[in-house]
Amino acid sequence: MNPIRIALYGRLFNSSVNPFVETLFHYLQHRQVEICIHSEFYQFLKTQGPFPEGLSTFSSYEDFPRDVDFMLSLGGDGTMLSTVSIVKDTNIPVAGINFGRLGFLANIQKSEIKKALDQILDRQYHIQKRALLTVEAEGQTFFNGENVALNDISVLRFDTSSMITIHAKLNGEELNSYWSDGLIIATPTGSTAYSLSCGGPIMMPGSGNFVITPVSPHNLNVRPLVVSEGMELELQVESRTGQFVLTCDSRSETLPTSTRLIIKKAPFTVNLIRLEGDGYFRTLREKLLWGMDVRNY
Incomplete structure (x- = not known):
C-alpha cells in the first residue's frame, strides 16, 4: 500500500x-x-x-x-x-x-x-x-493568471471620495448603472464575507446562484440581486480618476476605466x-x- x-x-x-x-x-x-x-x-x-x-x-x-x-x-x-x-x-x-x-x-x-x-x-x-468565479478582459491577464475567486470579485473606487458608475449587463441585457462605491459579485462561499457586510444575503453552497451586491449605493432602492450561476456579467466603469480597483479574493489591481470586464462561473x-x-x-x-x-x- x-x-x-x-x-x-x-x-x-x-x-x-x-x-x-x-x-x-x-x-x-x-x-x-x-x-x-x-x-x-x-x-x-x-x-x-x-x-x-x-x-x-x-x-x-x-x-x-x-x-x-x-x-x-x-x-x-x-x-x-x-x-x-x-x-x-x-x-x-x-x-x-x-x-x-x-x-x-x-x-x-x-x-x-x-x-x-x-x-x-x-x-x-x-x-x-x-x-468559483473568473474575471477576464480581452487582451489582458489579471493577477498573473490567478483570476479565479472562491469568495468574490469586486470593482471598487480608486483613491477618491467620489462614487463611480458601474454599467452592468447580464447575459447581454442591460441590468443597471450602479452609482456606488463599488460592486461585489460573490459566490455562495463568499456570501458570508464582504457581501454580507454590505447587506447581501447568505446563500448555501451548492445553491446554483451568485449574488451581485452594491457597496454604499447612491440609490437606496438598489438592492443585492441573486442571479443564476450560469450568468455572464459584463461591467464597464466610469470614474473621475479614470481608474478603478479590481479585487479577486485577496488580490487587487488598479485598472483604467477603458477595461471591459467579463465575470462568470469558473469551469471547475x-x-x-x-x-x-x-x-x-x-x-x-x-x-x-x-x-x-x-x-x-
Whole structure:
C-alpha cells in the first residue's frame, strides 16, 4: 500500500502558533505521511525552529504535485483563499487548520489537529464542492493568471471620495448603472464575507446562484440581486480618476476605466474536506453567534 502523500501551504504567523505546527509535523511523521511543502512557507518555518529537512517543495500551480492525496492549509480564511489559487482545477481535496480568527473556510481548530488528521488520513470525511468565479478582459491577464475567486470579485473606487458608475449587463441585457462605491459579485462561499457586510444575503453552497451586491449605493432602492450561476456579467466603469480597483479574493489591481470586464462561473470547482459533524448551519451558528444573547447568561 502506497504511503499517504500530502501538500502543505501556509503563510507567516506569530510565534504563539509554533507549538501547534510542531504538533502537526510530529503527528504526520508518526503516521508516516510523505510531505510536500510550499517553498516560501518552508523557508519561514526553518526560521522558527527545528523542522524536518529535505522535504520536497512546490511554489505555484505550475509545479504543484498532482499525486498528493490532499492539500492542508495552515492559517486563516485568507490563507485558504491563497491555497485555492494553487490547487485550481487539480481536484485535490483541501482542508484548513484555523490559525486565524473567524474560520469559515479553515474550520479545523488548532486544538483538534490530531483528531482531525486521524479522520482525514483514515478517509473519514466528505467532499463539499464549491463554485468559483473568473474575471477576464480581452487582451489582458489579471493577477498573473490567478483570476479565479472562491469568495468574490469586486470593482471598487480608486483613491477618491467620489462614487463611480458601474454599467452592468447580464447575459447581454442591460441590468443597471450602479452609482456606488463599488460592486461585489460573490459566490455562495463568499456570501458570508464582504457581501454580507454590505447587506447581501447568505446563500448555501451548492445553491446554483451568485449574488451581485452594491457597496454604499447612491440609490437606496438598489438592492443585492441573486442571479443564476450560469450568468455572464459584463461591467464597464466610469470614474473621475479614470481608474478603478479590481479585487479577486485577496488580490487587487488598479485598472483604467477603458477595461471591459467579463465575470462568470469558473469551469471547475474546488473540493473542500468536511469532517463528521461539520455541518454548514453549525458553522453559521458558531461563527455568526446565532442564538447567542447576553441576556441568557
